[in-house]
Amino acid sequence: xxxxxxxxxxxxxxxxxxxxxxxxxxxxxxxxxxxxxxxxxxxxxxxxxxxxxxxxxxxxxxxxxxxxxxxxxxxxxxxxxxxxxxxxxxxxxxxxxxxxxxxxxxxxxxxxxxxxxxxxxxxxxxxxxxxxxxxxxxxxxxxxxxxxxxxxxxxxxxxxxxxxxxxxxxxxxxxxxxxxxxxxxxxxxxxxxxxxxxxxxxxxxxxxxxxxxxxxxxxxxxxxxxxxxxxxxxxxxxxxxxxxxxxxxxxxxxxxxxxxxxxxxxxxxxxxxxxxxxxxxxxxxxxxxxxxxxxxxxxxxxxxxxxxxxxxxxxxxxxxxxxxxxxxxxxxxxxxxxxxxxxxxxxxxxxxxxxxxxxxxxxxxxxxxxxxxxxxxxxxxxxxxxxxxxxxxxxxxxxxxxxxxxxxxxxxxxxxxxxxxxxxxxxxxxxxxxxxxxxxxxxxxxxxxxxxxxxxxxxxxxxxxxxxxxxxxxxxxxxxxxxxxxxxxxxxxxxxxxxxxxxxxxxxxxxxxxxxxxxxxxxxxxxxxxxxxx
Amino acid sequence: xxxxxxxxxxxxxxxxxxxxxxxxxxxxxxxxxxxxxxxxxxxxxxxxxxxxxxxxxxxxxxxxxxxxxxxxxxxxxxxxxxxxxxxxxxxxxxxxxxxxxxxxxxxxxxxxxxxxxxxxxxxxxxxxxxxxxxxxxxxxxxxxxxxxxxxxxxxxxxxxxxxxxxxxxxxxxxxxxxxxx
Numbered sequence: 159x160x161x162x163x164x165x166x167x168x169x170x171x172x173x174x175x176x177x178x179x180x181x182x183x184x185x186x187x188x189x190x191x192x193x194x195x196x197x198x199x200x201x202x203x204x205x206x207x208x209x210x211x212x213x214x215x216x217x218x219x220x221x222x223x224x225x226x227x228x229x230x231x232x233x234x235x236x237x238x239x240x241x242x243x244x245x246x247x248x249x250x251x252x253x254x255x256x257x258x259x260x261x262x263x264x265x266x267x268x269x270x271x272x273x274x275x276x277x278x279x280x281x282x283x284x285x286x287x288x289x290x291x292x293x294x295x296x297x298x299x300x301x302x303x304x305x306x307x308x309x310x311x312x313x314x315x316x317x318x319x320x321x322x323x324x325x326x327x328x329x330x331x332x333x334x335x336x337x338x339x340x341x342x343x344x345x346x347x348x349x350x351x352x353x354x355x356x357x358x359x360x361x362x363x364x365x366x367x368x369x370x371x372x373x374x375x376x377x378x379x380x381x382x383x384x385x386x387x388x389x390x391x392x393x394x395x396x397x398x399x400x401x402x403x404x405x406x407x408x409x410x411x412x413x414x415x416x417x418x419x420x421x422x423x424x425x426x427x428x429x430x431x432x433x434x435x436x437x438x439x440x441x442x443x444x445x446x447x448x449x450x451x452x453x454x455x456x457x458x459x460x461x462x463x464x465x466x467x468x469x470x471x472x473x474x475x476x477x478x479x480x481x482x483x484x485x486x487x488x489x490x491x492x493x494x495x496x497x498x499x500x501x502x503x504x505x506x507x508x509x510x511x512x513x514x515x516x517x518x519x520x521x522x523x524x525x526x527x528x529x530x531x532x533x534x535x536x537x538x539x540x541x542x543x544x545x546x547x548x549x550x551x552x553x554x555x556x557x558x559x560x561x562x563x564x565x566x567x568x569x570x571x572x573x574x575x576x577x578x579x580x581x582x583x584x585x586x587x588x589x590x591x592x593x594x595x596x597x598x599x600x601x602x603x604x605x606x607x608x609x610x611x612x613x614x615x616x617x618x619x620x621x622x623x624x625x626x627x628x629x630x631x632x633x634x635x636x637x638x639x640x641x642x643x644x645x646x647x648x649x650x651x652x653x654x655x656x657x658x659x660x661x662x663x664x665x666x667x668x669x670x671x672x673x674x675x676x677x678x679x680x681x682x683x684x685x686x687x688x689x690x691x692x
Numbered sequence: 693x694x695x696x697x698x699x700x701x702x703x704x705x706x707x708x709x710x711x712x713x714x715x716x717x718x719x720x721x722x723x724x725x726x727x728x729x730x731x732x733x734x735x736x737x738x739x740x741x742x743x744x745x746x747x748x749x750x751x752x753x754x755x756x757x758x759x760x761x762x763x764x765x766x767x768x769x770x771x772x773x774x775x776x777x778x779x780x781x782x783x784x785x786x787x788x789x790x791x792x793x794x795x796x797x798x799x800x801x802x803x804x805x806x807x808x809x810x811x812x813x814x815x816x817x818x819x820x821x822x823x824x825x826x827x828x829x830x831x832x833x834x835x836x837x838x839x840x841x842x843x844x845x846x847x848x849x850x851x852x853x854x855x856x857x858x859x860x861x862x863x864x865x866x867x868x869x870x871x872x873x
Binding site: 166167171172174175176177182183189193197199200202203204206207208210212213215 | 714717718719721722725726727730779780781783784787788791792795798800803804807808811822823825826827831832833843844846847848850851854855857858861
């Protein structure tokens with residue numbers, strides 16, 4: 159470098175975060191004026207970014223190695239090995255030859271960030287026969303275990319007690335079965351769900367694919383949908399909240415289905431009842447007697463891990479809607495599509511000494527961009543605030559906001575296997591300066607972190623009225639041996655940082671939905687689940 | 693084990709994005725005073741790039757297009773609560789952007805491998821400082837305390853070592869290219 163020592167020092171000070179305002183201004187001037195300084199600066203910055211990337215990859219590699227060693231050590235022969243790679247992001251082949259790269263993280267960040275929701279069904283097609291078992295994840299079967307690649311015969315029954323299984327029908331429909339479930343293959347275009355949960359993806363060529371249930375038949379008209387059959391007393395996953403009287407539920411995520419109840423077959427005198435149509439976003443329960451619409455399709459309950467296809471073990475699920483949504487519900491924000499020049503941004507002021515009072519002030523600053531979000535804190539939420547951690551009272555809210563969930567590590571007191579504690583003493587904090595807390599509920603499950611484990615933290619934001627037009631944001635988190643959980647957006651283990659007693663998980667608040675005049679975001683669900691290691 | 697192929701334009705996007713990811717990251721780092729913000733902003737940029745990918749003109753260089761988006765996102769980011777303003781004037785930002793536009797895209801994954809090798813040639817002290825700075829994410833002040841040095845000594849040392857590693861990696865890359873001819 160031909161630069162004078164002083165200039166180099168200036169660049170280094172700035173990159174080290176040590177430059178004074180005067181030094182910054184000087185650097186600014188030099189960068190604008192002198193191409194050599196610019197070149198040197200850009201070189202330094204490139205190196206800095208590269209080293210940061212190198213460090214991140216290194217830790218991923220170390221952690222991945224640790225995971226692989228665990229996997230190899232704890233191999234359980236009773237389980238069917240995961241075939242195929244469910245994640246669309248795994249670009250390299252064998253997991254046992256991990257090469258640290260930048261690419262996985264980048265790809266994952268992109269796809270995660272854009273919220274790719276379509277389940278990545280495997281591209282392998284079945285062989286002959288009406289159906290083929292394409293892929294399983296952590297699957298356990300009651301009777302003869304089926305393995306990925308097995309052709310399935312008409313009439314064949316599959317009873318899955320653990321994990322998931324993906325089945326491709328030769329008519330091109332694909333079905334994901336989530337344990338516990340029992341499925342019978344009828345033919346290339348139909349199956350029968352005796353119990354459990356399935357998610358179906360039916361492309362146009364397979365239109366007409368049928369799922370028979372004890373209560374009726376769902377005929378697909380080119381869709382993605384989910385069917386849930388719960389028998390009395392059948393165990394379901396913790397997040398499931400099916401009303402006790404419903405037997406079959408159908409939720410449509412994309413496209414259209416036709417639902418025909420078994421309520422009375424046609425006789426000579428009485429025609430069969432008209433089948434009902436459900437379109438995307440709709441759901442219904444179906445008993446032999448009655449077709450009853452549900453408020454909305456709930457991808458939350460059917461969603462499999464969008465990235466990995468892993469079964470979900472839910473540790474904690476908070477349904478804020480059921481805590482009494484409505485005028486006083488956990489109302490987190492309002493948004494508008496545009497600000498007129500006469501409007502400013504609103505500022506919420508919270509006084510820690512008197513958190514029951516939350517004022518909104520109009521900020522005289524001009525609006526930013528064409529859309530912005532304003533937040534309002536309902537009285538009820540503010541009242542349940544615990545001492546705020548934020549030092550700054552005035553919160554100027556941008557178009558995006560972060561939701562922080564702070565959790566304490568609790569000692570294992572209840573002997574309950576892996577767990578997480580959403581401590582009521584620590585509010586859900588919206589940065590900066592505002593927090594949301596649920597009332598302390600002694601009946602709520604207390605769980606604790608299990609170390610060296612992946613978790614997913616998922617927050618669902620719903621629009622007013624519960625219509626699923628809101629957004630779901632997710633973070634995969636790793637609780638490492640040092641105790642720090644780091645926000646990552648890849649399926650692979652994350653860097654482990656120094657220990658801290660708290661766990662921070664950050665979500666971006668979803669952007670306003672274009673074309674809508676305005677609305678209210680409600681915090682709908684918070685869920686924490688364990689990702690099985692693979 | 694077969695990887696699932698994404699939709700065609702996703703594949704294009706991923707390919708382009710990953711090829712330029714290092715460059716984009718460096719550009720963002722050039723404009724943000726706090727390296728901790730770089731990840732956040734890069735993620736935002738990635739989202740926007742994907743959303744706008746249908747507007748991308750393939751005859752234009754992806755890096756240049758991405759930097760345009762990045763400038764906008766950085767501006768947006770710094771207007772958020774408690775963000776310090778970008779320390780640079782518009783003129784400087786444009787000049788830096790021009791500098792990046794002039795540069796050849798770097799093969800990031802190759803460079804990363806060379807960095808691994810180059811780091812082994814450094815002194816223990818240098819590796820320690822890099823570990824503190826980049827793996828642990830310590831600030832210069834924290835490093836100074838830990839190694840019992842003054843802050844200027846720390847940031848100058850970091851700069852020196854960074855420079856050494858960069859030159860070493862570039863040389864290795866140049867040698868590789870020579871060998872391929």
